[in-house]
Amino acid sequence: MSLVKQTDEPAFPEVLWNQPVNRRLGRTLLIIGGHSQQFSRTQEAYQAARGAGAGKVTVALPRSVRSYTGNIPDVEFMADTPAGSLSREAENSIRAYMEEASAVLLPGELSRNTETIGLLESLLEGSDSPVIITDEIIRSLLHAPAVLRRAGALIAGPQALSELAQKLGIAVYTKTPDLQKEQRLLAGLTEELDNYIVCRSEEHILVGGREQISMTPAHNIDPARLAATAAVFYAQHTREFEALTTAAWQTKESY
Numbered sequence: 001m002s003l004v005k006q007t008d009e010p011a012f013p014e015v016l017w018n019q020p021v022n023r024r025l026g027r028t029l030l031i032i033g034g035h036s037q038q039f040s041r042t043q044e045a046y047q048a049a050r051g052a053g054a055g056k057v058t059v060a061l062p063r064s065v066r067s068y069t070g071n072i073p074d075v076e077f078m079a080d081t082p083a084g085s086l087s088r089e090a091e092n093s094i095r096a097y098m099e100e101a102s103a104v105l106l107p108g109e110l111s112r113n114t115e116t117i118g119l120l121e122s123l124l125e126g127s128d129s130p131v132i133i134t135d136e137i138i139r140s141l142l143h144a145p146a147v148l149r150r151a152g153a154l155i156a157g158p159q160a161l162s163e164l165a166q167k168l169g170i171a172v173y174t175k176t177p178d179l180q181k182e183q184r185l186l187a188g189l190t191e192e193l194d195n196y197i198v199c200r201s202e203e204h205i206l207v208g209g210r211e212q213i214s215m216t217p218a219h220n221i222d223p224a225r226l227a228a229t230a231a232v233f234y235a236q237h238t239r240e241f242e243a244l245t246t247a248a249w250q251t252k253e254s255y
Contacts, residue, residue: 001187004214006249011214015237015246019053027102027235028056030129031228032094035111036064036084041224045107046074048228052250053236058101060094062086085111088119101129103152103235107227108136117141124150132231134223135160142167153196153209153234153244154189155227158182161189161199168192182206183213196240198248200226205248207241214245218252226251 004011029049033042049057062080078090110116117140130152138160141147145167165172170188186208189197196209207214230247237243
């Protein structure tokens with residue numbers, strides 16, 4: 001696989017030049033997350049997506065959260081389980097928003113509730129819009145790795161990606177930060193899953209897909225901000241590898 005390195009300057013400046021200058025042209029992002037005990041990461045992803053230039057951001061939260069937030073702009077409250085997470089009854093409502101979205105982001109916080117996991121599987125299997133998923137969602141779906149092939153991109157740390165690789169029978173496991181092992185990990189996963197993968201470690205961000213890998217030095221990157229920026233760029237540009245690589249650079253520069 002060819003390796004692209006970017007440090008002080010983006011490797012694909014044309015992606016930044018082609019960012020929509022009018023928010024109405026910035027595409028639509030749907031963020032699905034939250035449960036009664038936690039929804040801060042979903043809030044962070046919403047703020048980051050707005051900052052990254054999304055035209056419209058809609059957030060799907062379970063109704064259990066409304067008692068904490070009240071009715072606020074850009075939020076749609078969906079049917080929830082007795083435990084306060086999204087329920088299967090929310091599927092049709094969420095799917096209607098997915099059909100209108102240019103991309104869908106699952107930043108986590110959806111709980112390990114069996115009904116909610118079943119909802120996730122159904123949404124991924126039936127989605128025509130690209131879905132970007134993160135560490136927690138990957139771990140929730142390790143029992144059904146074939147479903148992950150439906151995702152447009154996976155964004156996670158080395159540990160979650162190593163767990164997925166083990167499940168798929170890929171003989172790469174990263175216990176400690178190691179750039180070469182992480183590159184081999186991405187090469188194996190992208191070949192097996194045929195989608196794009198972003199690996200977030202303590203010192204860099206790797207993007208892999210279609211026989212290419214990019215490396216961006218970065219420290220202490222916020223997972224929600226990286227995922228949201230990647231989802232926005234993925235939605236706005238047809239060349240996904242270049243878009244995700246530039247999102248990594250943009251996230252680094254925002255610190």
